[in-house]
Amino acid sequence: MSSAPPLGRRRLLAASATAGLTTSPAGADTLANVPAREPGAPLSARSERSRFVELGRVPEAAPGIRPVDPVDAINSKTPFDRLVGSITPTDLHYERSHAGVPDLDPAKHRLLVHGLAARSLVLTMDDIRAMPSVSRVAFLECTGNGWENWKAADPTLTVQNTHGLVSTHEWTGVPLRFVIDLVGGVPSATWMLAEGADGAAVARSIPLTEEIMAEGILAYAQNGEPLRPAHGFPLRLFLPGLEGNLSIKWLRRLKFGDQPFMTRWETARYTQLQADGRARQFQLRQEVNSVITAPSGMMRVRPGPVRISGLAWSGHGRIVQVEVSTDGGASWQAARLTAPALPKAQVRFEMDWVWAGAPTGIVSRATDEMRNVQPDRAAFIARTGTNALFHYSAQQTWRISAEGDVRNALS
Amino acid sequence: MSSAPPLGRRRLLAASATAGLTTSPAGADTLANVPAREPGAPLSARSERSRFVELGRVPEAAPGIRPVDPVDAINSKTPFDRLVGSITPTDLHYERSHAGVPDLDPAKHRLLVHGLAARSLVLTMDDIRAMPSVSRVAFLECTGNGWENWKAADPTLTVQNTHGLVSTHEWTGVPLRFVIDLVGGVPSATWMLAEGADGAAVARSIPLTEEIMAEGILAYAQNGEPLRPAHGFPLRLFLPGLEGNLSIKWLRRLKFGDQPFMTRWETARYTQLQADGRARQFQLRQEVNSVITAPSGMMRVRPGPVRISGLAWSGHGRIVQVEVSTDGGASWQAARLTAPALPKAQVRFEMDWVWAGAPTGIVSRATDEMRNVQPDRAAFIARTGTNALFHYSAQQTWRISAEGDVRNALS
Numbered sequence: 001m002s003s004a005p006p007l008g009r010r011r012l013l014a015a016s017a018t019a020g021l022t023t024s025p026a027g028a029d030t031l032a033n034v035p036a037r038e039p040g041a042p043l044s045a046r047s048e049r050s051r052f053v054e055l056g057r058v059p060e061a062a063p064g065i066r067p068v069d070p071v072d073a074i075n076s077k078t079p080f081d082r083l084v085g086s087i088t089p090t091d092l093h094y095e096r097s098h099a100g101v102p103d104l105d106p107a108k109h110r111l112l113v114h115g116l117a118a119r120s121l122v123l124t125m126d127d128i129r130a131m132p133s134v135s136r137v138a139f140l141e142c143t144g145n146g147w148e149n150w151k152a153a154d155p156t157l158t159v160q161n162t163h164g165l166v167s168t169h170e171w172t173g174v175p176l177r178f179v180i181d182l183v184g185g186v187p188s189a190t191w192m193l194a195e196g197a198d199g200a201a202v203a204r205s206i207p208l209t210e211e212i213m214a215e216g217i218l219a220y221a222q223n224g225e226p227l228r229p230a231h232g233f234p235l236r237l238f239l240p241g242l243e244g245n246l247s248i249k250w251l252r253r254l255k256f257g258d259q260p261f262m263t264r265w266e267t268a269r270y271t272q273l274q275a276d277g278r279a280r281q282f283q284l285r286q287e288v289n290s291v292i293t294a295p296s297g298m299m300r301v302r303p304g305p306v307r308i309s310g311l312a313w314s315g316h317g318r319i320v321q322v323e324v325s326t327d328g329g330a331s332w333q334a335a336r337l338t339a340p341a342l343p344k345a346q347v348r349f350e351m352d353w354v355w356a357g358a359p360t361g362i363v364s365r366a367t368d369e370m371r372n373v374q375p376d377r378a379a380f381i382a383r384t385g386t387n388a389l390f391h392y393s394a395q396q397t398w399r400i401s402a403e404g405d406v407r408n409a410l411s
Numbered sequence: 412m413s414s415a416p417p418l419g420r421r422r423l424l425a426a427s428a429t430a431g432l433t434t435s436p437a438g439a440d441t442l443a444n445v446p447a448r449e450p451g452a453p454l455s456a457r458s459e460r461s462r463f464v465e466l467g468r469v470p471e472a473a474p475g476i477r478p479v480d481p482v483d484a485i486n487s488k489t490p491f492d493r494l495v496g497s498i499t500p501t502d503l504h505y506e507r508s509h510a511g512v513p514d515l516d517p518a519k520h521r522l523l524v525h526g527l528a529a530r531s532l533v534l535t536m537d538d539i540r541a542m543p544s545v546s547r548v549a550f551l552e553c554t555g556n557g558w559e560n561w562k563a564a565d566p567t568l569t570v571q572n573t574h575g576l577v578s579t580h581e582w583t584g585v586p587l588r589f590v591i592d593l594v595g596g597v598p599s600a601t602w603m604l605a606e607g608a609d610g611a612a613v614a615r616s617i618p619l620t621e622e623i624m625a626e627g628i629l630a631y632a633q634n635g636e637p638l639r640p641a642h643g644f645p646l647r648l649f650l651p652g653l654e655g656n657l658s659i660k661w662l663r664r665l666k667f668g669d670q671p672f673m674t675r676w677e678t679a680r681y682t683q684l685q686a687d688g689r690a691r692q693f694q695l696r697q698e699v700n701s702v703i704t705a706p707s708g709m710m711r712v713r714p715g716p717v718r719i720s721g722l723a724w725s726g727h728g729r730i731v732q733v734e735v736s737t738d739g740g741a742s743w744q745a746a747r748l749t750a751p752a753l754p755k756a757q758v759r760f761e762m763d764w765v766w767a768g769a770p771t772g773i774v775s776r777a778t779d780e781m782r783n784v785q786p787d788r789a790a791f792i793a794r795t796g797t798n799a800l801f802h803y804s805a806q807q808t809w810r811i812s813a814e815g816d817v818r819n820a821l822s
Contacts, residue, residue: 037510037609037610037611037612038510038513038610039510039511039610040508040510040511040512040513040514040609040610040640041511041512041513041514041640042511042512043470043485043486043487043506044468044470044487044506044512044641045467045468045469045470045487046466046467046468046502046503047501047502047503047504047506047639047640047641047642048502048639048640049636049637049639049640050514050515050517050637050639050640050644050645051514052516052517052518052644052645053636053637053644055457055636056456056457057455057456057457058456059454059455059456074454075454076454076455076456083635083636084544084546084583084631084632084635084636085546085581085582085583085632085634085635086546086581086635087498087548087581087634087635088635089501089634089635089636090458090500090501090634091457091458091459092457092458092635092636093458095454095455095458097451099448099449099450099451100450100451100452100453101451101452101453101455102449102451102452103451103452103461103462104461105463106461106463107463130716130718131718132718132747132749132761132763133495133720133749133759133761134749134750135495135496135497135749135750135759136750137498137750170496170497170498170750171496172495172496172749198448198451199448199449199450199451200448201448220495221495221496223496223498223500223501223634224494224495224496224497224498224499224500224503225460225464225466225494225495225500225503226460226461226464228458228459228460228461229451229452229458229459229460229461230455230458231458233461233463233464234461234463305541307541307542307543309544336543338543338544338545338546338583339545339546339547339548339581348544348546350543350544352543
């Protein structure tokens with residue numbers, strides 16, 4: 001049911017014995033909380049959440065602007081401090097747009113496919129839904145995920161703030177390859193422009209690599225249902241493992257060419273300022289990454305058993321190992337993956353720990369099937385500098401004080 | 412990305428050419444539907460569905476009662492006619508309860524674990540959430556799924572009516588095995604009673620087989636978030652592959668014993684009346700099954716290319732093959748699985764077909780990794796008779812008339 005190491009029951013039994021489990025025989029105390037055997041709520045068209053469950057994304061301000069100013073707010077982040085498992089609830093998938101969320105009528109929506117191809121096509125959503133489909137569980141990550149910790153660590157940040165711009169869903173749609181065949185193939189094309197129908201007309205140039213040709217999807221559904229407007233309804237591109245802004249939402253146009261189209265999104269916005277002041281273009285892949293989601297920023301722990309839980313993912317493929325350090329990176333132990341790791345998908349890891357009450361730092365590092373190991377912050381900054389805004393994937397340290405307060409830290 | 416056979420592009424290209432694709436150069440017609448480049452809706456705490464997407468479960472009447480009488484309504488069915496992929500949207504997972512949905516406060520909820528065990532325990536939800544967890548994508552199916560077609564086929568039924576009592580989610584919780592270890596093991600126990608906190612106090616006896624000990628989960632989350640009340644909040648049992656009523660919702664008690672507890676649910680309710688008039692108890696496993704979800708009951712098709720899409724699943728393990736017949740079962744072709752098949756999970760299959768316009772029947776049959784093949788209705792009835800209400804898993808035929816009307820049929 002899971003990867004090695006095994007659950008470590010013996011150690012956990014010992015831990016549980018000190019964890020304040022309310023061990024008791026079946027007596028009056030046991031029965032005090034039995035609810036009345038009364039009829040409950042009737043059938044419904046949709047299962048809503050319990051009134052005892054509070055879940056929402058935190059709309060996020062632009063870099064440097066706190067508290068959130070609605071005018072400058074640019075994205076909503078997934079609340080990983082309150083989620084479990086590996087799949088993200090559909091309505092809590094992170095949200096990032098450049099001109100808000102358009103309200104598109106699928107009956108009127110069209111996809112234009114043209115350029116260096118044998119023929120041009122204008123496709124309706126009915127055309128697209130009638131084509132063969134594939135489904136795949138994979139992560140989507142904003143290239144800005146983690147930018148908060150490039151230069152300094154705001155100790156008030158939660159894991160939702162630091163890592164809430166990545167989510168994992170089952171995506172369903174038409175293989176990109178199928179649409180390329182439909183226009184007669186694109187043998188002389190090496191790049192593809194994808195353009196959205198949003199107010200900002202976000203458009204990106206995508207290199208037609210073997211990997212992208214094989215894995216790209218024109219997605220119209222997430223977690224079994226039509227895309228929601230914030231995620232590109234009725235159609236988006238989905239490119240597993242690559243920075244989220246390439247997976248163009250509200251997709252209205254694919255154009256094939258033999259060079260990058262140099263849209264403003266790749267000349268002005270999504271370039272990466274290097275340590276030497278030069279800008280790097282087309283750094284597309286999301287690197288191996290992980291974060292402990294509990295305990296995490298602004299939580300409090302008590303001495304005794306602590307279950308450490310987090311998520312790991314990589315744009316290179318499957319996660320093969322996650323290690324956790326409870327002494328600030330000095331020593332490491334293998335964590336347990338709680339489900340089979342899927343390629344380019346988030347997977348949850350867990351490790352049981354007994355906190356003795358001394359100040360320390362907890363941190364995770366992931367390794368993917370290409371043997372990429374997530375670097376610590378010092379190594380990451382040595383390589384990248386601190387001018388950049390995107391593709392931050394260094395290890396995340398949470399500092400724990402003697403009082404048990406968990407806080408965001410650089411190491 | 413998918414199992415064999417491959418997409419069959421050549422055949423589909425031919426099909427697409429006749430499918431009314433709006434092939435055109437980029438001209439005035441292309442641009443007519445381009446929406447204005449205006450700012451869209453602002454950030455949100457949750458991504459809601461598009462106003463153009465209408466999705467809900469149909470509350471279902473008790474057997475034989477149509478249209479729905481709210482007094483007799485007993486379950487809400489998943490709208491497979493409008494879903495894609497393999498994961499079911501969380502709020503559309505089917506719903507079945509015997510006394511409505513209780514409104515439980517997780518802070519007050521307790522799980523009593525007792526009986527033939529070294530010690531008894533009363534666990535809080537905090538206790539349970541602090542234990543090691545596993546996550547698994549698997550189906551849950553009401554044993555009554557498909558009962559509509561035991562004796563006669565109502566031609567007005569949709570696939571939501573006939574097969575809407577099965578759904579697939581990622582379930583997260585504590586391995587049953589861990590809780591058993593926590594009470595010191597249950598070496599002399601062979602059965603376990605699981606009891607819910609609902610008004611009907613649903614309770615079932617569960618044999619402690621190797622499989623159940625290895626795979627049983629005390630689940631507190633579905634698709635990454637806390638269970639919703641209709642699905643057992645804050646805690647349910649989850650037993651992959653077995654009839655849904657064993658996966659006790661609102662779980663408040665586990666009791667170990669050396670024989671079945673013979674609750675009224677297994678003496679009066681969930682027994683299976685055989686052809687010879689005797690009742691069979693403890694028929695627990697959900698058999699290999701499949702259904703074409705599109706085109707399906709009450710839909711209409713036009714002559715030309717038709718994409719056949721459906722779902723297959725088995726309580727024995729993985730689906731290894733799905734075949735589709737477009738001539739009422741006379742000949743069969745392998746369908747393509749659109750994602751890797753997971754053990755005891757629904758997987759979507761597809762097949763492309765060109766309907767020439769003559770009346771026919773379309774039907775699917777699945778094979779699982781134990782080499783169980785879904786029987787046709789005649790073989791199924793020959794074996795089981797028509798007295799039973801549960802575990803209907805015969806092949807589903809949709810009849811297509813000369814006009815293209817798709818209707819539920821027995822074969």
